Amino acid sequence: MRTYHQLTDPDRSGLAAQIGAQRQRVAERLAGVRRIVVVMSGKGGVGKSYVTANLGRAAARSGRAVGVVDADLNGPTIPSLLQDGDAPRTTQDRPEPTRGLDEVRYVSMGQFLEAGAPLAFKGPSAESFVWRGAMEASALREFLADVEWGALDLLLLDLPPGMQRYLELCDILGNPPAVLTVTIPTPESRDAVRRAMRAAVDHGSELLGIVENMVGGELKGTAADDLAREFAIPVIARIPWHPTPDAWNQLVTRIPDARRTTDDGR
Ligand SMILES: Nc1ncnc2c1ncn2[C@@H]1O[C@H](COP(=O)(O)OP(=O)(O)OP(=O)(O)O)[C@@H](O)[C@H]1O
Ligand SMILES: [Mg+2]
Known part of the structure; x- marks a missing residue:
């Protein structure tokens, strides 16, 4: 597996060609994936990773082949949500x-880092900001291009807050991915999530629907209903604190086209 360290090689002149070739590799690698869904929110801490992991588990329990990409490269949380203590580790x-x-x-930068360690890039320090962006996009590209995903019904991508990783994904995939939006009920979340949804629409992504998380507790507001009305898309789940598996099972049925593997005999 090539790593992001390769980008620190002195001769970087082949970078553009390398990225073009990688995009082709992404398309080939993901040819067996029926449905790619990006889990996104303009706001941090609303439960994107929690929703991604539990949606993925429910879809897998219902017979689908499911993959998860932890696209949060600096704060990977997917291993803690999906790790099966008995399974062999990826190297x-x-x-x-x-x-x-x-x-x-699943694939996560957390598998390649010491616990809690931030990504350490070797780029020239004066360009460190630029290098970090390039390295992160490259690492994400490799997660998609180099990992042997095999045939999947559903590939979920758990994004960090903000829009940067979404934009990188559009570039890497060559077309805009379908988006599942997560919000909490509050007006602050609504306003942050609205900006992200507008950007996704502007880039041509299909909005699959809104998941309202952490409902029924102290968080007050009507963010999901407001956004559903504004964007003319459904609220496909309202997830309480510490939901039962049934909440996730129902959510699976609201994700279009993520069919069961048995539907076509695979
Ligand atoms: N419905 C819920 N019930 C109980 N705990 C929840 C629920 N939703 C999220 N959590 C918990 O809240 C915390 C934040 O959730 P999570 O990490 O999934 O948010 P995030 O949107 O991915 O955050 P970030 O923006 O940092 O990536 C986690 O500890 C998670 O386990
Ligand atoms: Mg997260």
């Missing part, structure tokens, strides 16, 4: 996804 020599809880396959 950098074997670019296969790790088998997690309920057989969800």
Whole structure:
């Protein structure tokens, strides 16, 4: 597996060609994936990773082949949500996804880092900001291009807050991915999520619907209903604190086209 360290090689003149070739590799690698869904929110801490992991597990339990990409490269949380203590760990020599809880396959920068360590880039310090962006996009590209995902019904991508990673994904994939939006009920969340949804629409992404998380507690507001009305899309789940598996099972049925593997005999 090539790593982001390769970008620190003195001769970087082949970078553009390398990225073009990688995009082709992404398309080939993901040819067996029926449905790519990006889990996005303009706001941090609303439960994107929690929703991604539990949606993935419920989809897997219902017979789908599911992959999860932890696209939060600096604060990876997917391993803590999906890690199956009994499963063998992925190493950098074997670019296969790790088998997690309920057989969800996942890849995360957390698998390649010491616990809690931030990504350390070797780029020239004067350009460190630029280098960090390039390195992160490159690492994400490699998660998609180099990992042997195999045939999947559903590939979920858990994004960090903000829009940067979404924009990188549009570039890497060559077309805008479908978006599942997560919000909490508050007006602050609504306003941040609205900006992200507008950007997704502007880039041509299909909005699959809104998941309202952390409902029924102290967080007050009507963010999901407001956004659903504004964007003319459905609220496809309202997830309470510490939901039962049934909440996730219902959410799976609201994700279009993520069919069961058995539907076509695979
Ligand atoms: N419905 C819920 N019930 C109980 N705990 C929840 C629920 N939703 C989220 N959490 C918890 O809240 C915390 C924040 O959730 P999570 O990390 O998924 O948010 P995030 O949107 O991915 O955050 P970030 O923006 O940092 O990526 C986690 O500890 C998670 O386990
Ligand atoms: Mg997260």
